[in-house]
Structure formats: C-alpha cells, structure tokens
Amino acid sequence: xxxxxxxxxxxxxxxxxxxxxxxxxxxxxxxxxxxxxxxxxxxxxxxxxxxxxxxxxxxxxxxxxxxxxxxxxxxxxxxxxxxxxxxxxxxxxxxxxxxxxxxxxxxxxxxxxxxxxxx
Amino acid sequence: xxxxxxxxxxxxxxxxxxxxxxxxxxxxxxxxxxxxxxxxxxxxxxxxxxxxxxxxxxxxxxxxxxxxxxxxxxxxxxxxxxxxxxxxxxxxxxxxxxxxxxxxxxxxxxxxxxxxxxxxxxxxxxxxxxxxxxxxxxxx
Numbered sequence: 001x002x003x004x005x006x007x008x009x010x011x012x013x014x015x016x017x018x019x020x021x022x023x024x025x026x027x028x029x030x031x032x033x034x035x036x037x038x039x040x041x042x043x044x045x046x047x048x049x050x051x052x053x054x055x056x057x058x059x060x061x062x063x064x065x066x067x068x069x070x071x072x073x074x075x076x077x078x079x080x081x082x083x084x085x086x087x088x089x090x091x092x093x094x095x096x097x098x099x100x101x102x103x104x105x106x107x108x109x110x111x112x113x114x115x116x117x118x119x
Numbered sequence: 120x121x122x123x124x125x126x127x128x129x130x131x132x133x134x135x136x137x138x139x140x141x142x143x144x145x146x147x148x149x150x151x152x153x154x155x156x157x158x159x160x161x162x163x164x165x166x167x168x169x170x171x172x173x174x175x176x177x178x179x180x181x182x183x184x185x186x187x188x189x190x191x192x193x194x195x196x197x198x199x200x201x202x203x204x205x206x207x208x209x210x211x212x213x214x215x216x217x218x219x220x221x222x223x224x225x226x227x228x229x230x231x232x233x234x235x236x237x238x239x240x241x242x243x244x245x246x247x248x249x250x251x252x253x254x255x256x257x258x259x
Contacts, residue, residue, distance in 0.1 A: 025172040026136040055161065057168045058230035068221060086161045093236045094229060095217030
C-alpha cells in the first residue's frame with residue numbers, strides 16, 4: 001500500500017519525474033535521492049508529474065522545499081503537474097501555489113521551459 | 120492486544136517509519152467499515168503520520184505507540200498514547216505562515232500546521248508518564 005516509485009525520463013532538455021504511490025516519511029528519501037542525482041548531473045529543468053501519486057505527507061512536501069532554491073540559483077525550476085485535488089489541497093493550505101508553478105498537465109509545464117522563462 | 124469492532128479499533132505500532140505501511144492499512148480497514156470518503160481518509164492518514172513520525176523522531180525512548188480510531192456519530196476520534204516523560208504539546212506549536220516567500224521560511228512545522236487545518240480539533244494531555252493526543256474529524 002505504501003509503495004512509492006519514481007520514473008525518470010528526459011526529453012527536450014527537461015527532466016520529468018513521475019511519482020507513483022505513497023510519498024511519506026519512509027519513502028521521502030527516495031525523492032531526495034532523485035533530486036540530488038539530477039543536481040549532481042547539473043540538470044536543473046525539472047517537471048514533477050503527480051498523476052499517480054495517491055498520498056503526500058509533510059516529509060514529502062519538505063523535499064520540494066529543500067531543493068527549490070538550489071535549482072533556481074542555477075537558473076532552473078521545479079514545476080509541478082497533474083495533481084489530484086487531495087494532493088493539491090495540502091500544497092494549497094501551505095501557500096505553495098505562490099512558491100511553485102503548478103500546471104494541470106505535463107505538456108504545459110514543459111512548454112514553459114521551452115518558452116525560455118526559466119532555463 | 121489489538122482490539123476492534125466496527126466503530127472502534129486500536130493497535131500498537133513499533134516506533135519506526137517502516138510501520139507507516141501497517142498504519143495506513145489499519146486506517147484503510149476502519150475507513151471501509153465506516154464508509155469514509157477519500158478526502159476524509161487522506162486527512163486522517165496525513166494527521167496520523169504527522170503525529171506518529173513526530174513521536175518516532177523526538178521521543179525514541181520507548182518502543183511502541185498505541186493508536187486508536189473511534190467513531191462516535193459524526194465525530195471520528197484518533198487517539199495516540201506514547202510513554203513520554205517530557206511533555207511536548209503539539210497544540211502550542213507556532214503555526215507556519217503560508218504567505219511567506221521561500222527565502223523567509225524555516226524548515227519544520229508544516230505537519231502540525233496541516234493537522235490543525237485538516238482536522239477539526241486537536242487535544243493534548245500529559246499525566247507525567249504518558250502523552251495522549253486526540254484528533255477529532257467531523258464526518259458525515
């Protein structure tokens with residue numbers, strides 16, 4: 001039930017992380033490792049697709065807080081897409097929509113990188 | 120010993136993040152028998168994880184936390200009992216400010232802030248030996 005998986009793919013210079021399952025205190029280190037690996041490889045254009053994410057706790061939310069500044073310092077961004085209403089609600093309660101760009105679908109988020117707003 | 124009927128369920132869990140899977144299954148079982156909706160189940164799982172992981176991180180002295188779920192009409196009560204000599208009252212924790220920029224935000228406090236938002240009441244009591252937390256969620 002609390003399994004969590006990350007699928008990473010890259011296209012057009014944008015790295016997409018697809019999250020699936022439960023992002024909780026036990027599984028949050030997996031997401032930290034995924035972000036850290038992207039930063040180690042100097043990949044700063046990141047889209048996180050939440051379509052198959054069933055659950056997120058504050059441990060998961062904290063991972064996004066931990067990496068966003070480093071990514072933006074390197075002229076990149078972490079854009080978030082395809083959230084279910086339950087997941088969006090916790091982001092919204094924390095005021096995250098003013099901190100992160102959140103899009104309905106992945107194509108739109110990738111398009112924003114291609115527009116050159118943030119490289 | 121675990122105890123259960125359709126309106127009350129109680130179980131002790133080892134203080135380890137690995138217990139979260141079993142805790143979510145515990146909540147899932149109760150939610151089905153009490154016909155809770157997805158949004159209510161999400162909020163309850165979230166609140167339980169936040170309290171439980173705080174107990175794991177900040178009070179590692181004893182080995183188990185007892186969690187109970189109790190349905191009383193429109194009220195769903197989530198109880199926690201943890202042996203703890205020094206009280207830590209989560210209701211007194213200062214709220215995060217969701218309007219701050221990233222640069223001005225400090226780590227921590229997100230979980231307790233969200234518990235207060237997602238649940239309808241949070242009670243804390245300490246008797247010198249045990250901390251007892253009761254979260255209440257109004258359900259239809």
